[in-house]
Amino acid sequence: MNRRLRISALAALLAVLCTATACSAGVSAMVTGAEEPGLRVIAPSVAGGGYDLTARSLARGWAAEGVVVDDVLVLPGSGGVVGLNRLALEQGNDRLLLVMGLGLVGALSTTPSDHEIADVTPIARLVTEPEVVLVPAASPLRTLDDLTNAWRQDPAALQFAGGSAEGGPDGLFRTQLARTVGVDPRASEYRVFDGGGELLPALLTGEVDVATTGVSEYLDQIASGTVRALAVSSSERVDGIDAPTLREQGVDLDFDNWRGILAPPGLPPERVDRLIADVTALVGSPLWQEILAQNGWRDALLTGDDFASFLREQADLVRSTIDPPTDG
Missing domain, CATH: 3.40.190.10 (Periplasmic binding protein-like II)
Structure with missing residues (x-):
């Protein structure tokens, strides 16, 4: 088979394997030899804030485990609400995460938002x-x-x-x-x-x-x-x-206080499981234990449905603290 025919055959194969808009990362890696795209992590606070520190610590710890974080995106605004709304618009984007915590839960109780935490995918609580x-x-x-x-x-x-x-x-x-x-x-x-x-x-x-x-x-x-x-x-x-x-x-x-990770809506279950597995491996690593000690954090891993239940409990805690019940 000459070079032109080989190229045509390869193009036909890609047309079968890819959608009308884009090839999956796995197919691209198989054909071109490129590595799987890395993650992007949104830190919904100013640079140097707690979310930013958590996101960069996450990237550092994951790098040692072979999980690539290409970028930490600092996206402040409204206590994390701006970051949540950005995440919620990224339907099916399995390469994007949002660092969040009690601050975002609290902000949603006082700040108008187009989206709620229930609109996205809970992955894990990391630290207290x-x-x-x-x-x-x-x-x-x-x-x-x-x-x-x-x-x-x-x-x-x-x-x-x-x-x-x-x-x-x-x-x-x-x-x-x-x-x-x-x-x-x-x-x-x-x-x-x-x-x-x-x-x-x-x-x-x-x-x-x-x-x-x-x-x-x-x-x-x-x-x-x-x-x-x-x-x-x-x-x-x-x-x-x-x-x-x-x-x-x-x-x-x-x-x-505590901090955790959310992913966009619409991720397939196997991708959610993979992200949870990556987090679980991270928190068990010696480097992560060093990071905890350096920052005065404590390990507080909670994943999946358990994390989702915890988020609902925290929303109730915020409401009862801001607007406590009165006698009579």
Whole structure:
């Protein structure tokens, strides 16, 4: 068979194997020898925020397992709602993922959105992360007792801030902390910044008095002494942070943020299973354990239907915290 006939035969074979619009990645790889396309991961926060850090950690960990992430797409807006809406439009795109967490669940309770989490495909919860109560290094608030006493005495005099909306982890933690120590959370202002990357300058300059935020975004600043940690929200102390838990200081509260992964709608079951298998292999790797320790995270793997049920429970938690039931 001459060269022209061989090319014609190959073209005919491709016409049979491919759809009218595009060949599958598997067929392309078989014919051309090209590798399977890598994943793209949306981080729906500003660069340097918790979602961005999680997405890049995911890419780093997966690279060691042979799973290629071609790009981390930073797509901030409305606490993650912009990223969710982008994901929901990518029907059947099995190469796109969205990093998300309690912040997105909370944002959906307060922000109009064209889509809900139920419109996309839950893959896995990856990690939990405690919150930390931070003040600038020069703040007169030296301890959690100092903060709670000042808060009770004149709630309006303290300005709080976080990297998520009232319904996100930073806002929810502040609300629960206020109620636990006997303060009406509505009596003090809570300013919302789009992730820790925007919150940090406001805290360092004293524009805000207190920040409630995730520990991973501030480990360097805590270590250098530019900010002071008054307490961590976990049940146990966090390695690398010289701050007691809330319970150690007489405050009866534990609180954890969490982060996970969603995929677009319309994926075949076998692709969902493959993604879950890739996540499961990742969290069992030594490198991932190092990443957890570096960021103050804890392993919290939950996949598939169990993750979907957890997401519904978290939506209920957000609603009950923002709008608690009243007696009578």
